[in-house]
Amino acid sequence: MHHMSVWVPTGLPDIRPGMDLPALIVDLCRRSELTPQDGDVLVVAQKVVSKAEGAVVDLAGVDPGPDAYALAAQAQKDPRLCQVILDESRAILRVRPGLIIAEHRLGFICANAGVDFSNVGLGEDCVATLPRDPDASAQGLRAAVAAAFGASVAVIVNDTHGRPWREGAVGVAIGVAGLEPLFSHIGRADLYGYVLHSSIEGIADELAGAASLLQGQAAEGTPVVLIRGARFDAASAGGRTKLLREPDKDLFR
Amino acid sequence: MHHMSVWVPTGLPDIRPGMDLPALIVDLCRRSELTPQDGDVLVVAQKVVSKAEGAVVDLAGVDPGPDAYALAAQAQKDPRLCQVILDESRAILRVRPGLIIAEHRLGFICANAGVDFSNVGLGEDCVATLPRDPDASAQGLRAAVAAAFGASVAVIVNDTHGRPWREGAVGVAIGVAGLEPLFSHIGRADLYGYVLHSSIEGIADELAGAASLLQGQAAEGTPVVLIRGARFDAASAGGRTKLLREPDKDLFR
Numbered sequence: 009m010h011h012m013s014v015w016v017p018t019g020l021p022d023i024r025p026g027m028d029l030p031a032l033i034v035d036l037c038r039r040s041e042l043t044p045q046d047g048d049v050l051v052v053a054q055k056v057v058s059k060a061e062g063a064v065v066d067l068a069g070v071d072p073g074p075d076a077y078a079l080a081a082q083a084q085k086d087p088r089l090c091q092v093i094l095d096e097s098r099a100i101l102r103v104r105p106g107l108i109i110a111e112h113r114l115g116f117i118c119a120n121a122g123v124d125f126s127n128v129g130l131g132e133d134c135v136a137t138l139p140r141d142p143d144a145s146a147q148g149l150r151a152a153v154a155a156a157f158g159a160s161v162a163v164i165v166n167d168t169h170g171r172p173w174r175e176g177a178v179g180v181a182i183g184v185a186g187l188e189p190l191f192s193h194i195g196r197a198d199l200y201g202y203v204l205h206s207s208i209e210g211i212a213d214e215l216a217g218a219a220s221l222l223q224g225q226a227a228e229g230t231p232v233v234l235i236r237g238a239r240f241d242a243a244s245a246g247g248r249t250k251l252l253r254e255p256d257k258d259l260f261r
Numbered sequence: 262m263h264h265m266s267v268w269v270p271t272g273l274p275d276i277r278p279g280m281d282l283p284a285l286i287v288d289l290c291r292r293s294e295l296t297p298q299d300g301d302v303l304v305v306a307q308k309v310v311s312k313a314e315g316a317v318v319d320l321a322g323v324d325p326g327p328d329a330y331a332l333a334a335q336a337q338k339d340p341r342l343c344q345v346i347l348d349e350s351r352a353i354l355r356v357r358p359g360l361i362i363a364e365h366r367l368g369f370i371c372a373n374a375g376v377d378f379s380n381v382g383l384g385e386d387c388v389a390t391l392p393r394d395p396d397a398s399a400q401g402l403r404a405a406v407a408a409a410f411g412a413s414v415a416v417i418v419n420d421t422h423g424r425p426w427r428e429g430a431v432g433v434a435i436g437v438a439g440l441e442p443l444f445s446h447i448g449r450a451d452l453y454g455y456v457l458h459s460s461i462e463g464i465a466d467e468l469a470g471a472a473s474l475l476q477g478q479a480a481e482g483t484p485v486v487l488i489r490g491a492r493f494d495a496a497s498a499g500g501r502t503k504l505l506r507e508p509d510k511d512l513f514r
Binding site: 042126252 | 428453471475
């Protein structure tokens with residue numbers, strides 16, 4: 009009987025800009041007697057990565073331009089927040105009162121281009137943005153775990169995104185290291201010998217969602233998750249772009 | 262340290278129409294010495310549910326109508342398959358050569374309205390359709406586990422769907438029993454006392470995706486997964502409709 013374990017160590021300190029998050033996660037694992045092994049997947053919530061890397065903006069210092077005022081009027085949001093959203097975006101796809109769906113500069117399509125007030129804790133006007141390069145963040149965590157424990161783990165930086173057609177946001181991978189984010193079943197035979205010809209599974213997102221189940225989003229403070237027993241193909245290159253569909257292949261923009 | 266376990270018992274027999282799937286899953290758990298407990302989540306792949314319930318169609322007996330021939334020409338697919346897809350759909354949303362995105366009669370938006378050749382094994386022209394009422398299927402499994410083990414478990418029937426914007430299909434819940442499929446963080450305080458006002462998590466889909474990671478889709482035959490340690494709110498009513506966004510609230514059709 010196959011088994012997958014998902015551990016959620018508690019006790020990561022409050023993360024502030026400039027802190028060494030990889031070292032703190034290594035320390036958290038040690039204190040929790042949780043020793044990463046080859047083939048484990050470490051999932052870390054975007055918010056602590058952003059904060060440690062200083063990807064935070066104090067709205068008090070933002071001077072909104074005309075486009076931000078126009079977006080703010082349409083969305084009924086703070087013009088300063090809208091300026092940050094525009095700064096983080098390639099395109100604004102949909103706007104309704106209370107809702108902005110943007111294409112983030114890295115290609116993710118999500119609410120507010122990932123700019124978020126929650127779990128920041130650096131002052132009431134401070135928002136977090138997505139990490140500059142989440143694949144690089146994941147690579148840094150992967151290297152720290154390898155150095156501390158001698159283990160080759162995959163790392164996913166996850167966020168929670170809404171999606172069309174279905175209610176509820178779900179965990180998705182925005183940064184990936186050491187793991188092929190797509191698992192292809194194409195060419196493998198099914199139970200009865202029928203060769204699958206169209207099945208590619210977004211396993212990085214499924215792992216991100218499994219972690220999200222236990223990370224909580226509220227007053228729990230458990231952004232670090234370790235998964236053991238998942239099947240995946242190792243990859244040396246970063247991987248978030250493999251999860252993003254080319255716009256000209258997307259039928260629902 | 263919180264922990265979630267995901268078990269994948271092996272040895273479910275080949276499922277044929279008319280078999281008593283709940284009894285076979287109870288037997289599988291017993292043989293695997295896997296005893297469901299209150300609060301566990303049992304996830305069962307759609308394909309075995311459909312087959313046991315006889316939700317299969319032999320294309321040899323299908324007589325395509327003009328709409329099916331028109332769809333087949335546009336999609337470059339078998340007209341008989343297209344007739345079954347039309348029979349299973351409320352609407353056809355997008356068609357390209359090799360691709361049909363449909364709104365299934367139950368509201369799911371997915372490729373081919375869930376009609377699928379893989380892992381059927383009842384003859385090369387046999388396709389499986391989604392269960393008639395997957396919430397009822399989940400309720401039946403939940404009742405069988407309660408009767409056999411005296412345990413109140415949640416049950417999810419899962420399938421794998423593609424999605425806009427992101428590559429790779431992921432597990433989603435198409436039938437739910439005993440679990441509130443959406444977990445609302447609204448009104449809960451974050452780590453720093455900021456009250457969340459927009460966060461609803463699609464936990465049934467995250468659980469479905471976690472199970473999908475281990476079910477495999479090819480020659481492994483492990484459609485049954487038991488998850489212990491997930492946080493969810495119990496619900497007595499079935500729940501798939503809660504996961505489906507109302508069309509007039511959907512900005513991406």
